[in-house]
Amino acid sequence: MEDYQAAFIERYYDTEMLDKSGRKIGAMHFGGVTIECLLKGMIFATLPNSASKEWKTDNNNPGHTFTNPGHSYTEALKRHNKLKSRIDKLPQVRKWLDEIENPIGQxxxxxxxxxxxxxxxxxxxxxxxxxxxxxxxxxxxxxL
Structure with a gap:
């Protein structure tokens, strides 16, 4: 089972090390993964205690309806309505998400x-x- 909070912390440190080493593309890649893990951890934090902290699939019913958003921040936000609502009111934050999700145009x-x-x-x-x-x-x- 994924532990997105722990993965967020580890990827955060990976990004810091890549930054300090001047490995810009690596830092941008892992920085994007860091934000992905943070968003997924925030989604799982909204689940009721009775639900399993795993994604719903055709073969798995963890007690909620959230499917894995993959690497898409937009899809992740669709699974966290309160956070999406806050971001929708703050164009600057939406811009930040876009910049991190698509650095260098990719x-x-x-x-x-x-x-x-x-x-x-x-x-x-x-x-x-x-x-x-x-x-x-x-x-x-x-x-939240």
């Missing part, structure tokens, strides 16, 4: 195959947005 999952070198200015902007988004999401997690 989805964060796909950039792991990229050989594009990101210039320092664009990377610093991305990393700053990544840090703001994590702080904002974590703040929401304590309020």
């Amino acid at each position: 989805h964060f999952i796909d950039i792991r195959y990229s050989s594009i070198e990101v210039n320092n200015e664009n990377y610093k902007s991305w990393f700053n947005t990544y840090q703001k988004l994590i702080k904002w999401l974590q703040k929401q997690a304590t309020k």
